[in-house]
Structures are given as structure tokens and as C-alpha cells.
Amino acid sequence: MKSKAEIVQILQTYHEIGETEKAALFLIDEFELNQPNFAGILLRERAEPNFILFTAEGEIGNPIYIRIPENVFEYKFELIINLLAHEMMHVIQKSKLYSIQVREEREWQAYYEMCFHKTFPKVPKASTFHQIFFAKKALEYYNRMEKDGELQKKYSNQKFEIEEFIKKLEK
Numbered sequence: 180m181k182s183k184a185e186i187v188q189i190l191q192t193y194h195e196i197g198e199t200e201k202a203a204l205f206l207i208d209e210f211e212l213n214q215p216n217f218a219g220i221l222l223r224e225r226a227e228p229n230f231i232l233f234t235a236e237g238e239i240g241n242p243i244y245i246r247i248p249e250n251v252f253e254y255k256f257e258l259i260i261n262l263l264a265h266e267m268m269h270v271i272q273k274s275k276l277y278s279i280q281v282r283e284e285r286e287w288q289a290y291y292e293m294c295f296h297k298t299f300p301k302v303p304k305a306s307t308f309h310q311i312f313f314a315k316k317a318l319e320y321y322n323r324m325e326k327d328g329e330l331q332k333k334y335s336n337q338k339f340e341i342e343e344f345i346k347k348l349e350k
Contacts, residue, residue, distance in 0.1 A: 194252035212267045218242035225250045235269035243270045290317035
């Protein structure tokens, strides 16, 4: 794997020549995020510093595209790779193999991954600020699940992990 400096330089070069899709594909390959039903990268409107929107688009069971802002590589690469990993979790979840129908469950799993990198272990940690944000978003989606329902029971141990993670980071 390339060093952080090499990765940032490659991303900057792609960004300067307007090859945002190629930069994203480079990151996906470098951090081994690719999935069989990943269809490719699409671009969307520019991101703002406090709102960087990535989406996984396509019907469950079909190839899934990840849509990213055209200026995404103006932001820290650790944040961007975590956002890509989040969307790649949705690619997995929307595959024929998993077909996870419940949005709260998909978001819970994707935010949990952003905290612990169990599916994508090569993804670096984001800043402490963003790690806390991701963990709190995970809890938000957990709390949207039916109270004491099947999904909350299924993820109760992971919820405890998230709560402990937040406590550790907020010290």
C-alpha cells in the first residue's frame, strides 16, 4: 500500500486535471473496497464544508453506483475514504446476496463500519470529531429501529460497543 503522502499526491493530481471519478476509483482499489455489484462512480453538485453528500444509487439486487460531489477531493482524504467505505457498505447491503430492505439497518451497519473498520480494515480512522459524529449517527439509526424490536436486539452488543467508543473518544 502507498504511503499517505503518495495517496494524497495522486488524489491532488487527479483533482487538478478534473478526474474525480478516477481519483475515487483509485481509492477504492487502494483500500480494497471494490464489490462485485459496484457499477461505478457518478458525480453530483459541489460539496460544502459542512455538507458532503455521497449516495449509493440503484435498486436492491442490481448494480449500484456511488454518487460523489465533483469537488470531493478538496477535503481530507481520511474523511473521503470513510465516506466511500460507508457507501460501499450500502453496495454490499443492496446486493442480491444480502438484500437488506430496512434503511435503519443499512445505515446502522454503515456507520458502525465507519467506527470500527471490520469489513474494510485498510480504511484509516477519520478525525476524532468525525469518529464521534459517525458513532452518534449510528446511535441515531439504532434508535429509529423499533424499540426493543428484532433489529435492536440483533445489534444490542454493537450498540454497547458504540456507546463505549463515544465515551473513549470524548475523554
